[in-house]
Amino acid sequence: MVSNSEPLPEGTVIMADDQFAGRGQQNNVWHSRAGLNLTFSIFLRPFFLLPSNQFMLNIAVSTAINKALELFLPEGVKVKWPNDIFFGDRKLGGVLIENSLQGNLIKTSIIGIGINVNQRDFNVKKVGAAISMCEILQQDVDLVKLLSEICLQMEQQYFLLKACNYDVLFREYLDRLYRFEQKALYKDDNGIFEGKIVDVSSNGQLTIAAGGQNRNYNFKEVEFIF
Numbered sequence: 001m002v003s004n005s006e007p008l009p010e011g012t013v014i015m016a017d018d019q020f021a022g023r024g025q026q027n028n029v030w031h032s033r034a035g036l037n038l039t040f041s042i043f044l045r046p047f048f049l050l051p052s053n054q055f056m057l058n059i060a061v062s063t064a065i066n067k068a069l070e071l072f073l074p075e076g077v078k079v080k081w082p083n084d085i086f087f088g089d090r091k092l093g094g095v096l097i098e099n100s101l102q103g104n105l106i107k108t109s110i111i112g113i114g115i116n117v118n119q120r121d122f123n124v125k126k127v128g129a130a131i132s133m134c135e136i137l138q139q140d141v142d143l144v145k146l147l148s149e150i151c152l153q154m155e156q157q158y159f160l161l162k163a164c165n166y167d168v169l170f171r172e173y174l175d176r177l178y179r180f181e182q183k184a185l186y187k188d189d190n191g192i193f194e195g196k197i198v199d200v201s202s203n204g205q206l207t208i209a210a211g212g213q214n215r216n217y218n219f220k221e222v223e224f225i226f
């Protein structure tokens, strides 16, 4: 049980078997059938991270999830910028990070993670193009085993973050980035264009090379066209 009076130890993991008000990014609802998927949160105190570098936490988390999933699905798992988990062109999981600041430091961070694991049917109208691990593998996956792999990988990426090993964190993230260095279609305020993702910056901006120049985007300023 989580107590209101005791401070939560760093690294506390809370897993929900069912969620009646699951939240996704941008105030979306996170839909997940009871008992079939992984929906959990990890509590961290990344006081060593400057708010200007907080995107590095997204990088560490999404890479950790990806690495854990690679043990079950050796090919095809990618991170769609900024931190969606994709298989092919469909969403396999999502991450919601909520930081609280104290002065110029990150006091606490709640990393909410949802992975589609053993659910076989998705309401496309509600969740868009989703896919689950069991749909890919044609067999059920042990939720606790998957959870412990993700936590193990999280610990390793978090150590890299603490050690400010940003080069390694970036390389591992870009190695797994959906559409990295591939020509594809995007949409911004000026319309649809063809471009190639060439970089992601430490403040989380996505760089797309198009028409002979690099364009930088914040979250929601550019849309991936499928």
Ligand code: BTN
Pocket: 019, 021, 022, 023, 024, 025, 026, 028, 030, 038, 039, 040, 041, 084, 093, 094, 095, 096, 111, 112, 113, 114
């Ligand atoms: C997204 O929109 O892609 C982020 C989804 C995050 C879902 C997880 S499930 C555990 C935690 N609790 C919630 O209500 N949301 C996050």
